[in-house]
Amino acid sequence: MLYLIGLGLGDVKDITVKGLEIVRQCSRVYLEAYTSILTVGKEALEEYYGRELLLADRDMVEQQADEILKGADVSDVAFLVVGDPFGATTHSDLVLRALNAGIQYRVIHNASIMNAVGCCGLQLYNFGETVSIVFWTDTWRPESFYDKIKKNRDMGLHTLCLLPIPSLSRGRKIYEPPRYMTVAQAAEELLEILQNRRDRGEELAMTEDTVCVGLARIGAEDQTIRSGTLQELASCDLGGPLHSMIISGHLHPLEVDMLKLFSGPERLKTLKMTDSSTYVS
Amino acid sequence: MLYLIGLGLGDVKDITVKGLEIVRQCSRVYLEAYTSILTVGKEALEEYYGRELLLADRDMVEQQADEILKGADVSDVAFLVVGDPFGATTHSDLVLRALNAGIQYRVIHNASIMNAVGCCGLQLYNFGETVSIVFWTDTWRPESFYDKIKKNRDMGLHTLCLLPIPSLSRGRKIYEPPRYMTVAQAAEELLEILQNRRDRGEELAMTEDTVCVGLARIGAEDQTIRSGTLQELASCDLGGPLHSMIISGHLHPLEVDMLKLFSGPERLKTLKMTDSSTYVS
Known part of the structure; x- marks a missing residue:
C-alpha cells in the first residue's frame, strides 16, 4: 500500500x-x-x-x-x-x-494553506480562483494573475495568492539561491501592475487602498496575520517563510470585524470603509 | 485559552x-x-x-x-x-x-471538505466559488446556485457543491426529521434547472453530459468517489452521509486520468470527451 x-x-x-x-x-x-x-x-x-x-x-x-x-x-x-x-x-x-x-x-x-487561510476570518466559500504570483525578472514580468484577481473581484470574491517558496530540489543541479517571496514583495508587484494599467487608461479592479491580508507561517506557533491596504502591505515585515496574501472581494461585516483584529492597534479605531473593500484612513 | x-x-x-x-x-x-x-x-x-x-x-x-x-x-x-x-x-x-x-x-x-475534495484529482486552484445546494420544497425552488456554476464554467473553473447535512440542533425545538442530501438528489435538482433554462431559451453553461463527481464520506475508510455525467450521477447510490458534488470546468489531461479511476470499470475504456468537460458514450 x-x-x-x-x-x-x-x-x-x-x-x-x-x-x-x-x-x-x-x-x-x-x-x-x-x-x-x-x-x-x-x-x-x-x-x-x-x-x-x-x-x-x-x-x-x-x-x-x-x-x-x-x-x-x-x-x-x-x-x-x-x-x-x-x-x-x-x-x-x-x-x-x-x-x-x-x-x-x-x-x-x-x-493545507488552501483551507487554513480561513483563520483570518474571510469565509472560504467567498473565494474565487486561487492565483500564483511569480518572481519577476528584468525581462519576464507576467501580469496574468492580476486579471484573475480582477475577475474574482468583479464577482465580489476574495483571491488567495500563493507566493513562491524556496526551491529545495533544483538547487542541486543548477545553482539557484533558495528564496521565498514575502507579502511585501508580492504587494510591490501588484502595485506596479496597477500603475501600468492606470497608465494604459484601463479601469482598475482594485486600488492601492483595497483591503488585503498578509499571512505568514499559518498553523505555526508564531503565525502572523496582517490586514491593511495593499499600499501598507508593501512595506510590512511578517518575518520568515512561508508567506501568502489575500486580495479581498466583497466583505461581510463579520469578516471586517475579524480583519480588524489583524490591522494593528493604531488602525483598529480609525478603520473605515468607503465601499465594502476599500479603507479610508 | x-x-x-x-x-x-x-x-x-x-x-x-x-x-x-x-x-x-x-x-x-x-x-x-x-x-x-x-x-x-x-x-x-x-x-x-x-x-x-x-x-x-x-x-x-x-x-x-x-x-x-x-x-x-x-x-x-x-x-x-x-x-x-x-x-x-x-x-x-x-x-x-x-x-x-x-x-x-x-x-x-x-x-476540511474544502481542501480534501482534491483527492478526486481535480486541482484545488482550478476551483471557483463554492456553492451550497438546498432542499427544494413545493414553493421554494431557488436556482441561484446554477448561476454561480455557470460563472465558474464560463471561466473554465470547477465548482464544489456543498449539500445539506442532517440538522442536529434545530430538531429539538421544531420537529424536523434529520436528513442529508445525496449526490443523486443534488443532480436531480440541477437537471430540472437545466430543463427550466432550456424551456426559457437560455444558452446553457452545462448539459446532462457534463462531467461531474460525486463524493461520499471523504476521509473515511469507506469513502466513495464516482465520476460520470450529471445524468448518470442522478441515479447513483453512494451510501450514507456526507455527500458533496463537483461540477467540472475545463479538465486537464491529468485530471481526466484521475477521474477515469472513479467512473466504474464499464466506462473506463469507452470514456471520450467532445470538449474538455463533456462525455460521449
Whole structure:
C-alpha cells in the first residue's frame, strides 16, 4: 500500500494520529521536499517519528517514481507531504503510477494553506480562483494573475495568492539561491501592475487602498496575520517563510470585524470603509 | 485559552497529535454539533479522548457563548469542530466574543471538505466559488446556485457543491426529521434547472453530459468517489452521509486520468470527451 500522508502546516505534532501510526509501521518513509516546508526540518521529523526519512525531490518523484513504489505491492510505503497531499500541488502522477503497477493507495488528509487561510476570518466559500504570483525578472514580468484577481473581484470574491517558496530540489543541479517571496514583495508587484494599467487608461479592479491580508507561517506557533491596504502591505515585515496574501472581494461585516483584529492597534479605531473593500484612513 | 480544534473528516484518529494533547489537558471540551458530522459518534470520541464531551448545538454557540467561554481566561477550554474550525462554517463570532472577554484563542487546523475534495484529482486552484445546494420544497425552488456554476464554467473553473447535512440542533425545538442530501438528489435538482433554462431559451453553461463527481464520506475508510455525467450521477447510490458534488470546468489531461479511476470499470475504456468537460458514450 502507498500511503500519501499530509503533515499539516506547523511542526511535528500537526500530523494526525492516524498518519503517525502509519508512518511508524511503514517499511520506507519518503518526505516530499519541494512543494512546501514546515517550520521544522527533516531531522526534527525523524526524531519525533523515530524513523529515517528519505528525501524525495522533484526529480526523484517525476523520474524515479519506481524507486519510491518499489515493493509497495507487498509492504507499506509512506509518502509525506507538507499540508495536504492534494492541496496546492497534487500527486496524481504518483497515484496513477502506483495503480498501474498494481499498488493500492490511501490518502491521509490534513490542513493545507488552501483551507487554513480561513483563520483570518474571510469565509472560504467567498473565494474565487486561487492565483500564483511569480518572481519577476528584468525581462519576464507576467501580469496574468492580476486579471484573475480582477475577475474574482468583479464577482465580489476574495483571491488567495500563493507566493513562491524556496526551491529545495533544483538547487542541486543548477545553482539557484533558495528564496521565498514575502507579502511585501508580492504587494510591490501588484502595485506596479496597477500603475501600468492606470497608465494604459484601463479601469482598475482594485486600488492601492483595497483591503488585503498578509499571512505568514499559518498553523505555526508564531503565525502572523496582517490586514491593511495593499499600499501598507508593501512595506510590512511578517518575518520568515512561508508567506501568502489575500486580495479581498466583497466583505461581510463579520469578516471586517475579524480583519480588524489583524490591522494593528493604531488602525483598529480609525478603520473605515468607503465601499465594502476599500479603507479610508 | 480557547482552543478551536479541527477533527478532520473520518474518525477518532483524524485529530492531529497536537489537537489530541490539548483535548486531554483542557478543563472543558465542547463538540460543535451542527456544521458537520464524523462517521463516528460522540461516544466513540469520548472513549478515545478519555474525556467527557459537552454537545454545543447552534443555539448554544449563538446564544449562550458565555457558558462556553466561562473561565477560559484562567483555564483552557477546547471547542471541537468536524473538519477545520474555519472551513465551510467559520466560528468568527465565538472568536470575537472570546477576545472581547479578554480570552486568547488558538486554532488547531485540520482537513476540511474544502481542501480534501482534491483527492478526486481535480486541482484545488482550478476551483471557483463554492456553492451550497438546498432542499427544494413545493414553493421554494431557488436556482441561484446554477448561476454561480455557470460563472465558474464560463471561466473554465470547477465548482464544489456543498449539500445539506442532517440538522442536529434545530430538531429539538421544531420537529424536523434529520436528513442529508445525496449526490443523486443534488443532480436531480440541477437537471430540472437545466430543463427550466432550456424551456426559457437560455444558452446553457452545462448539459446532462457534463462531467461531474460525486463524493461520499471523504476521509473515511469507506469513502466513495464516482465520476460520470450529471445524468448518470442522478441515479447513483453512494451510501450514507456526507455527500458533496463537483461540477467540472475545463479538465486537464491529468485530471481526466484521475477521474477515469472513479467512473466504474464499464466506462473506463469507452470514456471520450467532445470538449474538455463533456462525455460521449
